[in-house]
Amino acid sequence: MSELNDIKGRLALITGASGGIGAACARQLALKGTNLALTYMSSLSAIESLVTDLHTLSPNLKISIHKVDVGKKEDIDQMFSEIDAQHGHRPDIL
Known part of the structure; x- marks a missing residue:
């Protein structure tokens, strides 16, 4: 049963990762060894700073960033193409 709950090495998609709640979720998942696909809408510098912090916590994580307006289908399609x-x-986790 514990294997089902093990998220180490899985991929989590976090929307709004440059903000407070999204960034906090990313940090917690990074501490558990979860790879991350992070989205942001306007603050590239905030998301880049977060990625730097996350790599300090867990240097071996695979982290990607994606500029996405979740209200636009074409942005979402592009994001999933990039993640693939x-x-x-x-992603295994949303």
Whole structure:
């Protein structure tokens, strides 16, 4: 049963990762060894700073960032194409 709950090495998609709650979720998942696909809408510097912090917590994580307006289908389609290319599969955790 514990294998079902093990998230180490899985891929989590976090929308709004440059903000407070999204960034906090990313930090907690990083501490558990979860690879991350992080989205932001306007603050590239905030998301880049977060990625730097996350790599300090867990240097071996695979982290990708994606500029996405979740209200636009084409942005969402592009994000999943990028995630497929960069991680090799779709997210396990939303």
